[in-house]
Amino acid sequence: MTSWKNNVRNVIPYTPGEQPKKKVIKLNTNENPYPPSPLVGKAISDVSMDSLRKYPDPNCSSLISAIAKYHGFDDENIFVGVGSDDVLAMSFLTFFNSDRPIFFPDITYSFYDVWADLFRIPYETKALDEDFKIVASDYASDCGGIVIPNPNAPTGVAEPVEFFEKIISAHPECVVIIDEAYVDFGSESCIDLVRKYDNVLVVRTFSKSRSMAGSRIGYAVGSKELIKYLSDCKFSFNSYTMDTVTLAAGVASLEDDEYFKARLADVINTREWTKGQLEKLGFSFPDSKSNFIFAKHSSIPASDIFEELKKRDIYVRYFSKPERISNYLRISIGTEEEMQQLINTLKEITN
Numbered sequence: 001m002t003s004w005k006n007n008v009r010n011v012i013p014y015t016p017g018e019q020p021k022k023k024v025i026k027l028n029t030n031e032n033p034y035p036p037s038p039l040v041g042k043a044i045s046d047v048s049m050d051s052l053r054k055y056p057d058p059n060c061s062s063l064i065s066a067i068a069k070y071h072g073f074d075d076e077n078i079f080v081g082v083g084s085d086d087v088l089a090m091s092f093l094t095f096f097n098s099d100r101p102i103f104f105p106d107i108t109y110s111f112y113d114v115w116a117d118l119f120r121i122p123y124e125t126k127a128l129d130e131d132f133k134i135v136a137s138d139y140a141s142d143c144g145g146i147v148i149p150n151p152n153a154p155t156g157v158a159e160p161v162e163f164f165e166k167i168i169s170a171h172p173e174c175v176v177i178i179d180e181a182y183v184d185f186g187s188e189s190c191i192d193l194v195r196k197y198d199n200v201l202v203v204r205t206f207s208k209s210r211s212m213a214g215s216r217i218g219y220a221v222g223s224k225e226l227i228k229y230l231s232d233c234k235f236s237f238n239s240y241t242m243d244t245v246t247l248a249a250g251v252a253s254l255e256d257d258e259y260f261k262a263r264l265a266d267v268i269n270t271r272e273w274t275k276g277q278l279e280k281l282g283f284s285f286p287d288s289k290s291n292f293i294f295a296k297h298s299s300i301p302a303s304d305i306f307e308e309l310k311k312r313d314i315y316v317r318y319f320s321k322p323e324r325i326s327n328y329l330r331i332s333i334g335t336e337e338e339m340q341q342l343i344n345t346l347k348e349i350t351n
């Protein structure tokens with residue numbers, strides 16, 4: 001019997017981190033513990049009802065110009081979308097159309113294989129070494145594209161710009177995407193490579209460092225040619241991706257650089273304090289340059305610690321797969337008080 005089921009695009013979706021309804025210490029989805037700049041609140045309340053009556057600007061020009069100015073690029077070098085997930089998905093669709101597989105690490109952002117499956121893009125994962133570092137030589141052969149987060153997630157491990165420049169310059173046959181979701185927390189950015197190579201796309205988000213996960217703003221910086229192709233695909237799919245309120249909120253965030261930098265410093269200081277405390281409790285972890293720490297305990301299984309923390313209303317992220325990371329917890333950096341409470345609770349659990 002034939003069935004309509006033979007014609008379904010059947011996929012296994014990405015599982016986002018839990019968003020509990022009750023009040024908990026929430027260290028499971030790498031959100032920023034601080035609110036966005038007060039200018040963001042003002043911009044949102046200044047949006048007129050009449051502007052909501054109309055469609056938003058399909059070109060998102062105000063936000064694109066603000067991002068371009070912030071990074072010292074032309075507007076034509078910037079593409080914006082509904083979170084970097086939207087930007088990344090559109091980039092996979094636009095640039096990964098080869099019969100050759102695309103490459104990405106085996107332990108990485110778990111959305112990459114989902115998009116590859118959704119768009120029927122062949123892919124090969126490349127194993128991280130024992131220290132969770134990316135092995136550059138694995139990315140040497142001709143391929144359909146490359147996507148790597150820097151710092152990598154969920155490990156937090158970062159590589160310097162030279163590392164990526166070697167990969168990008170060796171691959172004129174494909175587009176290399178660097179996913180910089182966590183770059184503001186202290187690692188080197190590849191954004192300046194865009195001025196030198198037309199095949200690199202740097203993807204960023206307002207969700208983590210700018211405390212605006214709820215607004216859904218992501219962007220890509222690339223050569224004008226890359227951005228044009230990306231934009232053509234977007235306009236073939238959905239013209240009005242960004243809403244009027246979000247556009248205003250995004251512009252306002254970029255206007256308050258002092259606030260942004262101060263909150264980043266807060267998160268980084270708390271991260272460094274937390275590293276010292278975790279070590280004292282018998283945890284080990286690769287050195288993190290992001291707003292989370294990927295840690296395992298010397299004797300207690302990660303799944304047990306995860307459950308015990310959850311019972312006490314502290315949520316962290318646990319990935320049971322792949323096997324290699326099944327004894328690790330990904331702990332987002334909260335406020336100083338939240339991390340103090342986490343450490344106190346871990347003391348209880350590990351005793």
Ligand SMILES: *Cc1c(COP(=O)(O)O)cnc(C)c1O
Binds near residue numbers: 084153213
């Ligand atoms: C959080 C995250 C994203 C997606 O963030 P958005 O909220 O969609 O902007 C993309 N890549 C990595 C590696 C992430 O951790």
